[in-house]
Amino acid sequence: MQSLEIKDLHISIGDKPIVNGLSLTVNRGEVHAIMGPNGTGKSTLAKAIAGHPDYTITSGDVLVDGASILEMEPDERARAGVFLAFQYPSEIPGVSIANFIRAALQSRLPEGEELEATKYYKNLYAKMDALKIDRKFTSRSVNEGFSGGEKKRCEILQMAMLEPTYAIMDETDSGLDIDAMKVVAEGVNALRGPKLGILLITHYQRLLDYIVPDYVHVMWDGRIVKSGDKSLALELEAKGYDWVKKELAAV
Amino acid sequence: MNPLSDNDTTIADEAAANPVAGIDQEVGNFQYDVKYDFDAGSGLSEDTVNFISQVKKEPEWIREFRLKALKVFESKPLPTHWATKDLENIDFNKIRYYLSQGQRSKRSWDDVPDDIKKTFERLGIPEQERKFLAGVEAQFDSEAAYSNIKEAVSKQGVIFMSSTEALMEHPEIFRKWFGKVIPTGDNKFSALNSAVFSGGSFIYIPPGVKVSHPLQAYFRINAENFGQFERTLIIADEGAEVTYMEGCTAPKFSTATLHSAVVELVAMKGAKIQYITVQNWSANVFNLVTKRGLAHEDATIKWIDCNIGSRLTMKYPGVVLKGERARGEVLSIALANDGQHQDTGAKMIHAANNTTSNIIAKSISVGQGRSTYRGLVHIPKHLKGCKSNTECDALLINTNSRTDTYPAITVKGDRNSIQHEASVSKISEDMIFYMQQRGLSEAEAMSLAVNGFVNDLVREFPMEYSVELKRLIDLEMEGSVG
Numbered sequence: 001m002q003s004l005e006i007k008d009l010h011i012s013i014g015d016k017p018i019v020n021g022l023s024l025t026v027n028r029g030e031v032h033a034i035m036g037p038n039g040t041g042k043s044t045l046a047k048a049i050a051g052h053p054d055y056t057i058t059s060g061d062v063l064v065d066g067a068s069i070l071e072m073e074p075d076e077r078a079r080a081g082v083f084l085a086f087q088y089p090s091e092i093p094g095v096s097i098a099n100f101i102r103a104a105l106q107s108r109l110p111e112g113e114e115l116e117a118t119k120y121y122k123n124l125y126a127k128m129d130a131l132k133i134d135r136k137f138t139s140r141s142v143n144e145g146f147s148g149g150e151k152k153r154c155e156i157l158q159m160a161m162l163e164p165t166y167a168i169m170d171e172t173d174s175g176l177d178i179d180a181m182k183v184v185a186e187g188v189n190a191l192r193g194p195k196l197g198i199l200l201i202t203h204y205q206r207l208l209d210y211i212v213p214d215y216v217h218v219m220w221d222g223r224i225v226k227s228g229d230k231s232l233a234l235e236l237e238a239k240g241y242d243w244v245k246k247e248l249a250a251v
Numbered sequence: 252m253n254p255l256s257d258n259d260t261t262i263a264d265e266a267a268a269n270p271v272a273g274i275d276q277e278v279g280n281f282q283y284d285v286k287y288d289f290d291a292g293s294g295l296s297e298d299t300v301n302f303i304s305q306v307k308k309e310p311e312w313i314r315e316f317r318l319k320a321l322k323v324f325e326s327k328p329l330p331t332h333w334a335t336k337d338l339e340n341i342d343f344n345k346i347r348y349y350l351s352q353g354q355r356s357k358r359s360w361d362d363v364p365d366d367i368k369k370t371f372e373r374l375g376i377p378e379q380e381r382k383f384l385a386g387v388e389a390q391f392d393s394e395a396a397y398s399n400i401k402e403a404v405s406k407q408g409v410i411f412m413s414s415t416e417a418l419m420e421h422p423e424i425f426r427k428w429f430g431k432v433i434p435t436g437d438n439k440f441s442a443l444n445s446a447v448f449s450g451g452s453f454i455y456i457p458p459g460v461k462v463s464h465p466l467q468a469y470f471r472i473n474a475e476n477f478g479q480f481e482r483t484l485i486i487a488d489e490g491a492e493v494t495y496m497e498g499c500t501a502p503k504f505s506t507a508t509l510h511s512a513v514v515e516l517v518a519m520k521g522a523k524i525q526y527i528t529v530q531n532w533s534a535n536v537f538n539l540v541t542k543r544g545l546a547h548e549d550a551t552i553k554w555i556d557c558n559i560g561s562r563l564t565m566k567y568p569g570v571v572l573k574g575e576r577a578r579g580e581v582l583s584i585a586l587a588n589d590g591q592h593q594d595t596g597a598k599m600i601h602a603a604n605n606t607t608s609n610i611i612a613k614s615i616s617v618g619q620g621r622s623t624y625r626g627l628v629h630i631p632k633h634l635k636g637c638k639s640n641t642e643c644d645a646l647l648i649n650t651n652s653r654t655d656t657y658p659a660i661t662v663k664g665d666r667n668s669i670q671h672e673a674s675v676s677k678i679s680e681d682m683i684f685y686m687q688q689r690g691l692s693e694a695e696a697m698s699l700a701v702n703g704f705v706n707d708l709v710r711e712f713p714m715e716y717s718v719e720l721k722r723l724i725d726l727e728m729e730g731s732v733g
Contacts, residue, residue, distance in 0.1 A: 052684055054680075074688055075687040075692050075695075078689055086685065091682075092699070092700060099699075101689075162690070
């Protein structure tokens, strides 16, 4: 069972239910896109899976390769292979990207084992070259004073270094111009492969021109109301979300 | 004043059963039973002062100096009109003012009594000495148990010994500067120190001598209900340079311990003194220290001051910029964990033209911890070409933390340049979540955020000390989470 399984998930913020019975299975090697209008619970889903303390899972389950992660702390979920590329990544003043990623990798080693510095930098520079990121980048403090594009590239670099098995990408295209979006999409495409399952969350179809998904799901009012292949995204683009709304009303 | 001999109760065990709430400071939290040959008993009176002076076989002028200081101490009220009322919890009658096994320090670790030697070995002092120090003094309660300086350094004429010994062996230099930078009556605690001082370092660097490796002193409190009152005097003669580092620890006791030092620095024309403190006192220590330097023409005095631990620290290192183009700097980091209060800051007294001062203070408050910054920059009207920069940054780790800033900048003239910046930031839940999402535990995330906050200051520290500081921050954060 090499998959991220979301089973009939209900999520609340405080007393307010946001996600109302969402089920979805992302196998390794697949790219799924969740599309939907603002306020439908897409980002809530992403943060709740990662274990953000503000979101309460009231029922349902999330399984990573068959094991539930709901009792785990956010860091344990991360080490179990779940990566969240943030829509608004936090700034960490005074901590360089290189040191941050190093600490993240160190946290995955058993107690008493030290990450080997030379190997680490070799690996880091190789990944940066592959993602066409300037080497000076990693001495800057994490996200501090970054442009939208730089923040997203920083997320992709972390993803490349931490090698998760499941990546949830929350509005990775938001705030990016078309050139920046192409660069980020190239990065994600480079990481695609049989060992990684990707859940792309997006409001717009345009990202899916560059990262072509295997499956597209439409989210509405806290649940998935329609699923299909990449053509669904184009249909949605052409007809707008009102089309889904009307269809739902007809049922 | 009977020499006490029954100090065999295992206070460390009691302390373990009664840990002071707050912080994890396991590094220094151990105690060995030590028999003290000289004990002034509890409480403070003229008899106490006479006892100390007598066992040290001091000259009469010092005894008189002490007795006069005692009167000043008794006449001054606690400064609770501006400082915390917690000072009232110090019971001066319960404190033991002098405890030692003898007044002469040893030049070789082999000669240091076993029970004291194992304390310093456990703290890693002899090892550090071999690795990177030009000289070491190790004080155990009231007196230095060990002091030594590398031969190459002493051949240059450098004097480094405990001040107990220096006032006997080098009275001509000692007396000239002793009590001149910080007069007895400067404050209640400088008066207390002047009455009962013991130990501390005395350093003299001859003209033009640049000591390439640091000299280090380590101050260890071992006994319960004890007061440590070291007195340090450093004189760098014309064009001389020296770096001095001090470290401090004490075991965790359930009763209050008092540390009240006086440190005076004198930098003659063109001299440079760098004074580095990394204190890691346990959470029962009242740490009330007066530190000031006098910088002559073209001289530089730099205080690097890291205050981690203690119940209450009040410390405002200062520089009197007496000669033209003198430069004074204070770089400080204070970490106040639950139940702790770090009341720290800096004083810069500009007393000549074209003098420069720079203060960078960073404080971190965790849980119920409280940080206060008090600064004083004084530039009188007749001066010109003076520059002063103050930056205070506070980091709050949860909503209960408290931080106060009291910068007092008096600039009378208009021919000087002043800058002042202050910031308060918080480690947000989102920042911690972001780091946890990358695999760091909550404590690791906190540590990394705090280390990031102090990072630009720590870069100014010598390597060995920045590593030590990082380790201490990690330990503190581990204790503060969950």
